[in-house]
Amino acid sequence: MLSVENSNDFSYDSDEELLNSQVMNDNSDFEEEEHNLQDAKCHDAVIVENVKWENDPISMEQFPFTKSECLLQPKACNDPIEYFKHLFTDDFLDEIVTHTNDYARYVLHDQKTDARSRIKSWKDTTKEEILVFIGLILHMGTIRLTRLQDYWKKDSLFGFRVFGDNMSRDRFYLLLNALQFSKVTEQNSKDRFYKVRGMVNLFNARMAEIYYPGREISLSESMVCFKHYVTNKLNRRNMKFCTITTPDGMVVKCMLDDSDDNQNAHKVVLNLLDGMLDAGHSVFIDNSYCSYELVKCLAGRKIHCTGIIRRKEGIFPPEVREANLKKGETIAKFANGVMIAKWKDSIDVTCVSNEFINDIIVTSNKRGDIRSKPLPIIQYNKYMSSTKKLDHMLLPYYPCERQKIKWPTKVFIHVLQLIISNANFLHNEFSDKNMLLYDFRLSVIRCLLKQVTVTRIPVCDSSKLEHLLEAREEKNGRKMRKQCKRCYSKGKRRFTIYVCNDCDGSPGYCLKCAKITHV
DSSP states (O other), X not given: OOOSSOOTTOOOSXXXXXXXXXOOOXXXXXXXXXXXXXXXXXXXXXXXSOOOOBSOOTXXXXXXXXXXXXXXXXXXXXXXXXXXXXXXXXXXXXXXXXXXXXXXXXXXXXXXXXXXXXXXXXXXXXXXXXXXHHHHHHHHHHSOOSSGGGGGOOSTTOOOHHHHXXXXXXXXXXXXXXXXXXXXXXXXXXXXXXXXXXXXXXXXXXXXXXXXXXXXXXXXXXXXOSOOOOSSOSSTTOOEEEEEEXXXXXXXXXXXXXXXXXXXXXXXXXXXXXXXXXXXXXXXXXXXXXXXXXXXXXXXXXXXXXXXXXXXXXXXXXXXXXXXOOTTOEEEEEETTEEEEEEESSSEEEEXXXXXXXXXXXXXXXXXXXEEEEHHHHHHHHHHHHHHHHHXXXXXXXXXXXXXXXXXXXXXXXXXXXXXHHHHHHHHHHSSOOOOHHHHHHHHHHHHSOOOOOOOOOOOOGGGSOOOEEEOOEETTEEOXXXXXXXXXXXXXXXXXXXXXXXXXXXXXXXXXXXXXXX
8 A cells, every 4th residue: 555655655556547547637727828828829730730750759859958956046945834824925825815805795785685694703813813724724634533623522522622722613713714815796707717817826826936846747637635516617516627747746736627529738838837848847747638739739839748649539650549559568759850659558558658669678566576667658658657756645634525625625724735746856855854744734733723731630639739729707796617628528517717728629527537547
């Protein structure tokens, strides 16, 4: 079984597992820029081109990597909270506080709002309160319960004081329902995900400001661990969260996409790679986006590209399409610096690359089994495993999975998971101390929440304590007496003027009993 914390050696044992493991999930982020749209037009030109397929790979080029992996804004300290705040800046907090308060006021003054609604008790939130709210959300991923209200229960089976001491249950529910990331009056018929667009753009902009990745990167669909339902959408349950990931599993850039057509997929890829083109990167792309047309277009921008082709549409060599191979056999064709190859494993696996030729390499898996695979498949498995690795790392920490939460809030929680995961990667890479994600999260949560110290009062045996008996004060010239506690327990009725103020309730004791119970 793959370890959640130690997943650097994750790889696929078979290509059937590889194809079946592509994660098809949430959400769509799509900005059209003129430069990338011009690049996307090259696909239309290629489709009408008469491609001549050859057996010789002489047309393939190698592009040097002209940049280097680096932290553009280094941190001088090793504290996890500083790395978290390095990514989750005041810009995020300002957006959340402003839009949440605006939305709450809008609903508060709406005549349709029920007078008994919880929103009627709304008070404007602050950045400090949002940080506490985020700390509670993160801690709910550490302590996973079926129902939200259980975190505030005082029952001895629960008793998580940290939640009630930091925020009341009603206030938490109020913030959870009022949380907003866009203007109340904003409507965009062309962008179905405008409610979270600004938040995702802030994440991408911040990552671009502080970090540049190394040569190898992967582009795939990340997993969002929530059931979702987006209105005003033809396919309401088909949201994809597309990411660019480093080999270690750090998300460099992400966007939301709900497109299914191949042409739109090319635009998504070029949008994600904006800022990294013409640098000699080696990109590994999953089968939702990869095609001959895309790989040829990226070669024109000095980008190496390798991927698996699921659809055999568009330009495709007939010899490869029609080849009936036995297990272990392979066939490859080359055109315009691009190779398309088919390899027979338990199923047919078709790959495309402008970097690797179809050399057969002998490898062994974790069990020591010797296998022969084409080089593009080996490299693809090696670098695309980072997305699967990230999913396995984040899966145990998703809170409120079964709760009915608005989909923008679910996307926000997913982005929050990416931020704390990225902060952990940066901390381990560029500081003097390595921490597991679990320990890193707890350190951040401790800083976001108030430290609740529980003072335990020891149970004392009064018979073994040295207490001082005192005579009761006179009232109206008369001595006030009290029944002896020990005599009463023995069934005797005796009154005394002496009491022990050190015992609970200041009980009375006669001198005889005081010698027994008090030393």
